[in-house]
Amino acid sequence: MAKLLVKLQRYFRRKPVRFFTLLALYLAAGSLVFLHSGFAGEPTVAGNQRGPGASEGPGLPYLGVMQLSRGFKAAATMPEVGRRHGPWFKSTSKEPAERGKAGDYGSTRSRALRGRSGREKEEDRARYIGCYVDNTRRRTLRGVSFFDYKKMTVFRCQDNCAERGYLYAGLEFGAECYCGHKVQASNASESECNMECKGERSNTCGGVNRLSIYRLELAQESARRYGSAIFRGCFRRPDNISIALPVSQLMLNMSVDKCVDFCTEKEYPLSALAGTACHCGFPTTLFTLHEREDEQLCAQKCTGEEFESCGTAEYLLVYQTQVQDNRCMDRRFLPTRAKQLVALASFPGAGNTWARHLIELATGFYTGSYYFDGSLYNKGFKGERDHWRSGRTICIKTHESGQKEIESFDSAILLIRNPYKALMAEFNRKYGGHIGFAAHAHWKGKEWPEFVANYAPWWATHTLDWLRYGKKVLVVHFEDLKRDLFVQLQRMVGLLGIAACEDRLLCVEGQKDGNFKRSGLRKLEYDPYTPEMRKTISGYIKTVDTALKLRNLSGVPDDYYPR
Numbered sequence: 001m002a003k004l005l006v007k008l009q010r011y012f013r014r015k016p017v018r019f020f021t022l023l024a025l026y027l028a029a030g031s032l033v034f035l036h037s038g039f040a041g042e043p044t045v046a047g048n049q050r051g052p053g054a055s056e057g058p059g060l061p062y063l064g065v066m067q068l069s070r071g072f073k074a075a076a077t078m079p080e081v082g083r084r085h086g087p088w089f090k091s092t093s094k095e096p097a098e099r100g101k102a103g104d105y106g107s108t109r110s111r112a113l114r115g116r117s118g119r120e121k122e123e124d125r126a127r128y129i130g131c132y133v134d135n136t137r138r139r140t141l142r143g144v145s146f147f148d149y150k151k152m153t154v155f156r157c158q159d160n161c162a163e164r165g166y167l168y169a170g171l172e173f174g175a176e177c178y179c180g181h182k183v184q185a186s187n188a189s190e191s192e193c194n195m196e197c198k199g200e201r202s203n204t205c206g207g208v209n210r211l212s213i214y215r216l217e218l219a220q221e222s223a224r225r226y227g228s229a230i231f232r233g234c235f236r237r238p239d240n241i242s243i244a245l246p247v248s249q250l251m252l253n254m255s256v257d258k259c260v261d262f263c264t265e266k267e268y269p270l271s272a273l274a275g276t277a278c279h280c281g282f283p284t285t286l287f288t289l290h291e292r293e294d295e296q297l298c299a300q301k302c303t304g305e306e307f308e309s310c311g312t313a314e315y316l317l318v319y320q321t322q323v324q325d326n327r328c329m330d331r332r333f334l335p336t337r338a339k340q341l342v343a344l345a346s347f348p349g350a351g352n353t354w355a356r357h358l359i360e361l362a363t364g365f366y367t368g369s370y371y372f373d374g375s376l377y378n379k380g381f382k383g384e385r386d387h388w389r390s391g392r393t394i395c396i397k398t399h400e401s402g403q404k405e406i407e408s409f410d411s412a413i414l415l416i417r418n419p420y421k422a423l424m425a426e427f428n429r430k431y432g433g434h435i436g437f438a439a440h441a442h443w444k445g446k447e448w449p450e451f452v453a454n455y456a457p458w459w460a461t462h463t464l465d466w467l468r469y470g471k472k473v474l475v476v477h478f479e480d481l482k483r484d485l486f487v488q489l490q491r492m493v494g495l496l497g498i499a500a501c502e503d504r505l506l507c508v509e510g511q512k513d514g515n516f517k518r519s520g521l522r523k524l525e526y527d528p529y530t531p532e533m534r535k536t537i538s539g540y541i542k543t544v545d546t547a548l549k550l551r552n553l554s555g556v557p558d559d560y561y562p563r
Helices: 002-014 016-038 102-106 154-163 256-265 352-363 374-378 419-432 440-444 447-469 478-483 485-495 502-510 531-550
Strands: 044-046 065-067 126-133 145-147 168-172 176-180 210-216 229-236 247-250 270-274 277-281 315-320 342-346 396-398 411-416 473-477
Touching (some): 154 168, 154 176, 154 210, 229 270, 256 270, 342 352, 342 447, 352 411, 352 485, 352 502, 411 447, 411 485, 419 531, 440 447, 447 531, 473 478, 473 485, 478 485
Parallel strands (some): 044 065, 342 411, 411 473
Antiparallel strands (some): 126 210, 145 176, 168 176, 168 210, 229 315, 247 277, 270 315
């Protein structure tokens, strides 16, 4: 051994450059390993000593203040469950730093009933709204319908209606499925919806002249398509149609394809069929597409295609073409440094990326981030590279909580989402990427229970901390933003100090999905939440609801509670 060391010593004396090169490489590798390990770790719980404040309500056990560690210190009170990088670190495709939106607003489990107790169960694809009277002469749901007296299931009916863009799906007589945009009947007793589905006897599919009706979530995302066009609905003819829809063409051999192709060629995003007339234009204040009519009013057969409807002179069938509405696509950095820092704060999985997409389109300015995610930068979020204090962006995305971090901002939009959906969205992001899905092995293994135990308390304390320490906080519920995008986006843009242009907001409605929307095709076939998990999360929901109401705000939406 001594002889070997002597030989090495003589070698490096003759060639000192190689010695110093090897030494430098060794030190550089050690430094990288040290920095990488120092920044490892998911958001952790800072073990401060305060108990729950008055605003937290009686239902929440001691949680402390949830904080995101930005240095090398890891919390000892909670096991490390992943990796978190500093803002300088480019995330990989496997573990991006951003908690994805699209998953935020695209998860897809169906809410099926299992007997009477099953009716209490909420799932992501649809929400059960009750048993309704139906009339064979005047249907409660007046869209398409189909029957299957051997294999009808709740999911099959929901899937068919959602695929065609309808808002409601109803099942009757155990085997009949009806779709529609409005529920035009009165409620019936739940005991009257008592017939088992022909394809799955554990579920209820209405009764005799009684409909079990679900409100569909995916249908609100304009899921109905005709070829390359998206069906938007039946609408009353606008008063000044030559101004609202400036380009028109008479087509004696009218079909949906011909009108859509004509408007596409003229580079308009809307194609409106009015019998033998085809109109093209943009959504504007003269033609907002906000007041959808009964589709039966547009059910006049096309002269060129007998199995299609082409609307009438008074009621137009509208499709969205593949032409991009560029009125809201221009984005830039703020021309002058912002005087105030506005946070776009949310719990991971609550739709932050989607909200950023909407704000950028509505205002024309880039949003920033407390972190850095290379995949988001590559998707067009150019403010991702700026330091969050640069003042060049309209607002800053953050998942931080804790007094010091929150008081760094002058005001905030606080985005809150149903914890059951937010937890699943973040779990999918963590193990499947921004628009991917966690594998069944992760759901069935130890990862899911550990994730819920660590993240569910943070869902509550994140909101409580922002309500307590935030200087000027606008609360927006993710579900309200999906349901009434125009109004909620107006509120958000107002807080940012930007005069909202209505035509620009209408343009946003047509471009709302962005690049981070999970496919609605993959469905978890079981409920991942145990009764113990639901009991714990329900306590957190009640605490947040109490805190919101103590500040004279509306509480959490009703569908936050498991049914």
